[in-house]
Amino acid sequence: TGSGSTLNVDGNRQSAADRAIERLNGMDAQKLRQEATEEVSGNN
Incomplete structure (x- = not known):
């Protein structure tokens, strides 16, 4: 590769x-993970 x-x-x-x-x-991987979780769960 x-x-x-x-x-x-x-x-x-x-x-x-x-x-x-x-x-x-x-x-900031933790922040991105949290934002993605909130977006998927509708908590944005």
Whole structure:
């Protein structure tokens, strides 16, 4: 999923795990989880 992948067209592709961690940096997962719970239960 990283540098050995055929999707690595420019030679700089990070692994899937590294890309996922970058997407999550700075996110408040607990807050997002709570907001999603409230939305699903109709408590928003």
